[in-house]
Amino acid sequence: MASEPGARAFIEQVLDSGSWVPWDDPEPTLADVPDDYRAALARARQETGLTEAVLTGEGRIAGRRVAVLAGDFGFLGGSIGVATAERLLLAMERATREALPLLVAPASGGTRMQEGTLAFLQMVKITDAVAAHRAAGLPYLVYLRHPTTGGVLASWGSLGHVTLAQPGALIGFLGPRAYEAIRGEAPPDGVQSAENLHKHGLIDAVVPAEELAETIERVLNVACAPHPVGVRPPAPYGSVPDVSAWESIQRTRRADRPGVRDLLRATALDVVHLHGSLEGDVDEGVVLALATFGGLPCVVVGHDRSGPALFRSALRVGRRGMRLARELRVPLLTVIDTPGAALSPEAEEEGVASAIAHSLLDLVRLDAPTVSVVLGQGAGGAALALLPADRVLCAQHGWVSPLPPEGASAIVHRTPDHAPEVAAAQGVRSLDLLRHGIVDRVVPELPDAAEEPESFLDRMGLAIEYELASVLVTDPVSRLTARRARYRNLGRETLTSDT
Numbered sequence: 233m234a235s236e237p238g239a240r241a242f243i244e245q246v247l248d249s250g251s252w253v254p255w256d257d258p259e260p261t262l263a264d265v266p267d268d269y270r271a272a273l274a275r276a277r278q279e280t281g282l283t284e285a286v287l288t289g290e291g292r293i294a295g296r297r298v299a300v301l302a303g304d305f306g307f308l309g310g311s312i313g314v315a316t317a318e319r320l321l322l323a324m325e326r327a328t329r330e331a332l333p334l335l336v337a338p339a340s341g342g343t344r345m346q347e348g349t350l351a352f353l354q355m356v357k358i359t360d361a362v363a364a365h366r367a368a369g370l371p372y373l374v375y376l377r378h379p380t381t382g383g384v385l386a387s388w389g390s391l392g393h394v395t396l397a398q399p400g401a402l403i404g405f406l407g408p409r410a411y412e413a414i415r416g417e418a419p420p421d422g423v424q425s426a427e428n429l430h431k432h433g434l435i436d437a438v439v440p441a442e443e444l445a446e447t448i449e450r451v452l453n454v455a456c457a458p459h460p461v462g463v464r465p466p467a468p469y470g471s472v473p474d475v476s477a478w479e480s481i482q483r484t485r486r487a488d489r490p491g492v493r494d495l496l497r498a499t500a501l502d503v504v505h506l507h508g509s510l511e512g513d514v515d516e517g518v519v520l521a522l523a524t525f526g527g528l529p530c531v532v533v534g535h536d537r538s539g540p541a542l543f544r545s546a547l548r549v550g551r552r553g554m555r556l557a558r559e560l561r562v563p564l565l566t567v568i569d570t571p572g573a574a575l576s577p578e579a580e581e582e583g584v585a586s587a588i589a590h591s592l593l594d595l596v597r598l599d600a601p602t603v604s605v606v607l608g609q610g611a612g613g614a615a616l617a618l619l620p621a622d623r624v625l626c627a628q629h630g631w632v633s634p635l636p637p638e639g640a641s642a643i644v645h646r647t648p649d650h651a652p653e654v655a656a657a658q659g660v661r662s663l664d665l666l667r668h669g670i671v672d673r674v675v676p677e678l679p680d681a682a683e684e685p686e687s688f689l690d691r692m693g694l695a696i697e698y699e700l701a702s703v704l705v706t707d708p709v710s711r712l713t714a715r716r717a718r719y720r721n722l723g724r725e726t727l728t729s730d731t
């Protein structure tokens with residue numbers, strides 16, 4: 233790929249025109265530098281007009297203040313020495329102090345070889361500064377430019393709430409020059425490309441620099457959205473019709489029933505689809521996105537009914553969504569629409585049950601406000617893993633059952649043929665869920681979502697907006713207390729005492 237435009241060109245391309253304000257100190261200096269390194273530094277300064285391999289400062293994206301840290305590969309391969317690290321550190325600390333989102337855009341050969349191990353260990357303090365910034369609830373956004381390698385990728389380049397990359401960029405841990413020297417052969421073609429890492433769940437999206445500002449704007453519209461001051465409830469819906477469980481189940485299985493992607497398309501704004509766990513898991517069975525509903529922000533984790541059965545990877549992607557909601561301090565919206573988790577030898581061996589348990593563990597105690605929506609099918613542990621929330625909405629034909637009704641019938645009757653009666657007896661319908669306090673509000677379908685997708689989705693979008701507003705205005709301590717009490721008390725009214 234053609235050589236990377238320098239840090240200055242990148243900054244000009246991405247920030248609002250004329251908004252850049254540099255933060256860098258004039259000339260970082262190192263004592264006791266060998267002559268050849270001193271000469272290389274002087275040459276790099278002369279050739280690039282920069283004083284170090286990173287530029288730091290602030291500017292605006294769509295009018296919003298953002299701190300920016302950009303690497304310049306032309307300066308000693310964008311490598312990180314002690315002075316470079318100091319500059320990064322000071323900028324990260326200032327961004328945290330001034331409560332600014334950070335956009336970091338490295339282009340680097342990694343640790344500066346001329347400075348050796350002391351430079352290598354700088355990764356620790358840079359990572360600590362990233363941790364402090366994230367702990368302050370501030371968005372940390374990464375744009376990986378060509379090339380990004382070594383300790384930069386293995387520290388501040390891989391810790392984004394959202395990670396984007398330049399098309400065609402070489403991105404890898406051990407860069408090809410070192411790989412070939414150490415392993416005696418060139419790395420296979422294409423492995424260290426932005427596109428390949430995206431495919432493997434390590435990068436959310438590959439975005440040209442000229443489109444970056446627009447993507448960052450949407451991310452910040454979600455991550456920095458103001459909280460509502462009040463809540464306007466939607467009109468009441470009237471009573472929930474008494475249709476059979478089996479009729480609802482069949483209606484939710486219609487191929488043309490709208491799913492989470494349709495919900496986002498029809499009712500949300502600022503949608504940024506995220507991809508994978510950023511730790512190497514990808515799963516087409518789950519949607520992870522940032523979005524706003526009526527201006528209210530949320531992280532969306534939803535089952536994609538058009539995707540495959542859920543494996544452990546889907547649950548890991550979901551848990552990333554929970555972490556994002558907690559760290560960015562925005563509500564989590566989960567959308568349940570699954571015929572069930574993968575039932576296969578591989579799923580057993582990779583621990584799908586353990587993944588469900590860990591998802592549930594994270595969700596029941598999640599600090600962030602939570603709203604869940606039973607949009608359609610809600611079979612088994614895969615549904616449960618996303619269900620518990622401060623507020624639970626259910627589409628009229630949505631249902632929740634311990635396993636697919638045919639499986640329940642097989643356990644009780646040794647044949648799947650009694651699924652309709654078993655589903656009725658198990659109380660899986662929205663009407664039953666409402667009666668038991670498992671859901672708070674049932675959103676009508678007239679007569680079902682597939683027959684009136686636009687108006688159903690509008691109704692659901694408004695209901696979500698209302699619930700997001702109500703969880704956002706509730707004080708966090710009482711919200712968490714109420715959530716715990718709700719699940720603690722579930723089903724207790726059905727107990728009798730002999731004494």
Ligand SMILES: CC(C)(COP(=O)(O)OP(=O)(O)OC[C@H]1O[C@@H](n2cnc3c(N)ncnc32)[C@H](O)[C@@H]1OP(=O)(O)O)[C@@H](O)C(=O)NCCC(=O)NCCSC(=O)CC(=O)O
Binds near residue numbers: 307342343381405408
């Ligand atoms: C990044 C690259 C793909 C870029 O290849 P290119 O052909 O475009 O460029 P290049 O190799 O000629 O490099 C351009 C100039 O930058 C210099 N340069 C590159 N990386 C450097 C570094 N880390 N320290 C000091 N100088 C560096 C080169 O010497 C060269 O200088 P001149 O022009 O004067 O000759 C390659 O350099 C590469 O594969 N590097 C290895 C990356 C890597 O594995 N780093 C790990 C470092 S250890 C580390 O970071 C810690 C860890 O891994 O945890």
